[in-house]
Amino acid sequence: MSLERLSEVVNISRSHLSRIETAEAMPPPDLPPRLDVAFRTDGIFMELYQLAAREIHPDQFRRRMELEARACLIEEYAGQIVPGLVQAEGYARQQFVVSNPKATSEEIEQLMAARMSRQALLHATPPPDLSLILDEAALRRFFGGPAVMRAQVTKLEALTLTSNSVVQVLPVEHGGHALMGGTLTLMTLKDGAQVAYEEAITTGMLFEDVEAVRERQRAYDLLRACALSPRDSAAFIRTVLEGLPT
Template sequence: MSLERLAEIVNFSKSHLARVETADSMPPPELPGLLDAQFGTDGIFSELYQLARNESHPDQLRRRMELEARACAIAEYTCQVVPGLVQTADFTRALYKMHYPRDTEDAIEEAVNRRMNRQAVFRRDNPPEYSAILDEAVLHRGFGGPSVMRAQLARLIELMLTSTAVVQVLPFAYGGHPLVGGSLALFTLDDDTQVAWEEGSDSGTLMEDLERATARRRSYDRLRSCALSPTESAAFIQSVMDALPDGYGPLAYPTPMGRPQARC
C-alpha cells in the first residue's frame, strides 16, 4: 500500500507516516491500533508500540539537535544553568571548563563553536518562537566571574525585547514542582508534532510519543502561569546584575531584598 493511500485511511499526513516508517519519529499512540485494524494484524502493531516507546533512541542527543533545528516553536525550563540556545560564548566557555577541566583549549573552543552554531536557528528567515522559564537559581549560579555573568544576564534581558522570545523567572517562593532537579525542552514541529527532551545532570531522554510529551507540556504550562511576567522578570534580572561585584573574582551575591513572590 502506498503512503498516500495509508495516509487517507488512518488520517495522518504522508510526511508524518514517512518519518515513522524510517524511525525518525515515534508513532502517535493512536496509530498502532489503526494499523492493526487496517491490516488485520491482531494487535501486533500495538504490542510493538509498547516496546518501542520504552526504547532509547540510539543517538538521542543527535536526534534532539535535529528536532531543535526543525522546530517552529521551542519552550525550555532550566533549574540551574542558562539554556544553551541563549548562552553567550563566554558563559559557554566557562561552563565547559568547569565540566571538563582536563580538556584542551582547542577541544573547549570546538565545543563552544558547536553550541554557538545551534543558535543559528534564531537567524534564519523564519525563526522559531522561543520561550524560557528560568528558575531563580539560574541567575545566581555564576560561571566565569561577574563580568561573564553580567553579559549573560544582559543577553537574557535583550531577549525580552524581541518579537519572538519570552523569558520568565520562576522565583524560589514558588516552592517545589514536578520539573525541579532537571531541565526540559519542548519542540513543536511544522506539522504540530510535539516532542519533549528531559535532561538530568549527565543524561537526557527524548520523548516522541504524544502521551509523555503532552504530560511535560502540562507541567511547563503550570510553571509558566505562576512565573513572573516578562516585565517583572526583566526587572528582577536587572536587580541581580546590579548586585554583582565589580572585577573578575568569585561571585558573591548578596541576598536580594524585596524578593518578588510567585503568582500561585
C-alpha cells in the first residue's frame, strides 16, 4: 500500500507516516490499532508499538516500565507533580515543555506518545490496582494555564475512589516526612514479588532487594495513614477545582 493511500485510510499525513516508517518519529498511541485494522494483522502493530515505546526510555526506566506492565498493584507517592500514569494530555505536554525548553515540537510529541502509551495498562483486562498519595503541592502547582489544570484536577477527582483506584491527598499542614524530595513507586507483581522505584529531578533508581523495598513500603504505609481519606480527598480536590480561575 502506498503512503498516500495509507494516509487516507488511517487519517494521518503522508509526511508523518514517512517519519514513522523511517523511525524518525514515535507513532501516536492510536495509530497501531488502525494499522492492524488496515492490514488485518491481528494485533501485531500493537505488540510492536509496546516494544517501541519502551526503547525510547533510559535502561533503568525501561526496566521499571516492564515491571509496571506486570504489576497487579501500583502504589505511588508524588510530592510536586502529578504522576505520569494519571496525567492528562495537556498537563503532560506542559511538563515536557517546561522540562525540555530546547526540545523541538517533534521531540515533545515523541515524549507525549510514550507517556500516553504507558497509561494503556490502566485500561487492561484486568487493570492493576492503583493507590496514589498526592502532596497538596502537586495539586496547587500549575503546569499550563487554568484550563490545563482544570482538566488534570477533574481527571484526578474521577480516580479518587473506584473499583481499582484510590487517590489520597496529603495536606501541607502535615509537615515533613520521609518521602519528601522525590517520588516513590511500589509495584507488586502477579507472582508476589515487590520492587520499588525512586525518582529525582533527572535520575531514577530501581530497587529489587527485599529489604530495600520493605523499608520504602513502610515509609509509604506510614504516609498513607497520615493522608486524608479517599472521601475527604475527593472533597479537597473539588475545593481545588472550584478555586481555579474560569
